[in-house]
Amino acid sequence: MSEIVLHNYFRSSTSYRVRIALNLKGLDYRYVAHHLRHGGNRSPEYLAINPQGLVPTLVWHDGTVIAQSMAIIEFLDETQPEPPLLPADPAGRARVRMLSQMIACEVHPVNNLRILNALRSRYGADDAGIAEWFRHWVNETFQPLEAMLAQSPDTGTFCHGDGPGMADICLVAQVANNSRFNVDMTPYPTIGRIRDACMALPAFADAAPARQPDAE
Amino acid sequence: MSEIVLHNYFRSSTSYRVRIALNLKGLDYRYVAHHLRHGGNRSPEYLAINPQGLVPTLVWHDGTVIAQSMAIIEFLDETQPEPPLLPADPAGRARVRMLSQMIACEVHPVNNLRILNALRSRYGADDAGIAEWFRHWVNETFQPLEAMLAQSPDTGTFCHGDGPGMADICLVAQVANNSRFNVDMTPYPTIGRIRDACMALPAFADAAPARQPDAE
Numbered sequence: 279m280s281e282i283v284l285h286n287y288f289r290s291s292t293s294y295r296v297r298i299a300l301n302l303k304g305l306d307y308r309y310v311a312h313h314l315r316h317g318g319n320r321s322p323e324y325l326a327i328n329p330q331g332l333v334p335t336l337v338w339h340d341g342t343v344i345a346q347s348m349a350i351i352e353f354l355d356e357t358q359p360e361p362p363l364l365p366a367d368p369a370g371r372a373r374v375r376m377l378s379q380m381i382a383c384e385v386h387p388v389n390n391l392r393i394l395n396a397l398r399s400r401y402g403a404d405d406a407g408i409a410e411w412f413r414h415w416v417n418e419t420f421q422p423l424e425a426m427l428a429q430s431p432d433t434g435t436f437c438h439g440d441g442p443g444m445a446d447i448c449l450v451a452q453v454a455n456n457s458r459f460n461v462d463m464t465p466y467p468t469i470g471r472i473r474d475a476c477m478a479l480p481a482f483a484d485a486a487p488a489r490q491p492d493a494e
Numbered sequence: 495m496s497e498i499v500l501h502n503y504f505r506s507s508t509s510y511r512v513r514i515a516l517n518l519k520g521l522d523y524r525y526v527a528h529h530l531r532h533g534g535n536r537s538p539e540y541l542a543i544n545p546q547g548l549v550p551t552l553v554w555h556d557g558t559v560i561a562q563s564m565a566i567i568e569f570l571d572e573t574q575p576e577p578p579l580l581p582a583d584p585a586g587r588a589r590v591r592m593l594s595q596m597i598a599c600e601v602h603p604v605n606n607l608r609i610l611n612a613l614r615s616r617y618g619a620d621d622a623g624i625a626e627w628f629r630h631w632v633n634e635t636f637q638p639l640e641a642m643l644a645q646s647p648d649t650g651t652f653c654h655g656d657g658p659g660m661a662d663i664c665l666v667a668q669v670a671n672n673s674r675f676n677v678d679m680t681p682y683p684t685i686g687r688i689r690d691a692c693m694a695l696p697a698f699a700d701a702a703p704a705r706q707p708d709a710e
Contacts, residue, residue, distance in 0.1 A: 329638040329641050329642060330596070330635070330638040338585075342585045342588070344585075344588045344589075344592055345592050345596075346591065346592040346595040346596065346599065348591065348595055348599065349588050349591035349592040349594075349595055350588070352587070352588070352591055353584055353585075353587070353588040353591075356584045356587065357584050368569055368572045368573050369554075369558045369560075369569075371568070371569070371572065372558070372560045372565050372566070372568065372569040373560075375562065375564065375565035375568055375569075376560055376561050376562040376565040378565075379562040379564055379565055380546070380561075380562065382599055383562065383564065383598055383599055383602075383603055384603060386599075387599055387600060387603035387604055388603055388604055388609055392634075393604055396627075396630075397617070400617075400623075400627070401613070401616075401617035401618075401619070402617075403617070407616075411612075411616070414612075419546070422545040422546040425545050426545060
């Protein structure tokens with residue numbers, strides 16, 4: 279079988295998610311870096327793989343190309359069942375996907391680099407305004423997320439029970455991003471506790487942006 | 495068994511997605527409207543069900559509460575397998591989730607009501623600016639989406655083969671939203687063709703915003 283290739287960027291939190299998932303599944307992969315700020319993801323070679331020019335993109339052993347981090351994680355979980363990233367029961371799976379999508383569909387999309395750049399170029403947002411925008415949307419979702427995690431009997435060491443899964447992956451990558459914009463994590467003790475439990479695991483720690491070959 | 499309840503809003507495109515999925519699965523449900531523009535989703539009664547106060551929220555027969563439209567659709571597909579909203583093979587499932595998430599994680603989040611309102615209140619965006627922002631992010635994703643659909647042998651009458659599924663649900667709801675901001679669909683003939691094929695099916699047509707009890 280050919281190798282697995284992950285097209286990614288050290289600081290991209292969606293790339294970070296996929297690195298954690300690959301590590302949790304124990305899969306080796308070749309790391310190909312695309313520098314988002316320098317347009318490295320707009321090369322003709324990369325656009326031939328992913329017409330959007332976004333990261334991450336996974337190229338599987340058999341040549342299957344998958345973009346979108348959450349689609350990649352579901353694919354990894356379906357093809358490599360152990361350890362599971364989703365629980366076995368439909369209600370539990372729905373809960374983990376719900377928690378994941380609160381971050382993946384609400385927080386990250388409105389705070390990613392291209393949106394922040396658009397706020398600068400279209401509306402003249404300055405660094406302080408950008409940081410305030412970022413924190414606002416984190417807090418909008420982290421407040422109910424904290425409450426849902428703190429109040430649910432399904433929450434364990436991790437977001438759902440005592441094994442790490444999809445929601446933990448999203449949580450860790452978002453908290454890492456938050457630190458770049460000085461989000462006050464004091465109101466989020468449950469999220470912080472789960473983040474710390476995750477970072478004690480090599481699969482999470484080794485996937486951190488600072489440990490990647492393209493880290494600055 | 496108790497009834498299924500869908501907390502939703504006629505114009506919300508994430509609500510629209512779930513209505514289509516329920517119709518495709520042949521499931522009856524009770525429609526509870528929450529008027530987003532009038533704060534009807536911030537009532538104490540609704541916040542007790544969904545601490546975020548967002549729509550849609552599904553309350554299943556057994557009382558299970560699920561927020562996030564894509565988590566709801568996955569839950570429906572896992573618990574009511576026929577007709578399937580995802581193909582059987584992992585690569586096909588990844589493709590459909592990827593196409594879905596291009597809309598659900600890139601287009602919709604940056605163009606929904608609360609973001610557009612924030613652009614007005616924070617940056618003084620006017621109606622023309624809001625419409626231009628909306629169209630920009632649609633086009634950023636619809637250009638590669640059109641290419642991916644037009645070029646893939648997996649595309650059939652619908653986004654993946656000849657049965658409607660998760661990606662078609664996202665596509666139809668987004669195209670409906672686009673019409674409110676006069677997005678030119680001329681560059682997207684494949685997306686338009688698939689949208690028309692969907693709207694010929696009662697499951698899609700009956701879920702349209704204009705046909706809901708709270709439509710204005």
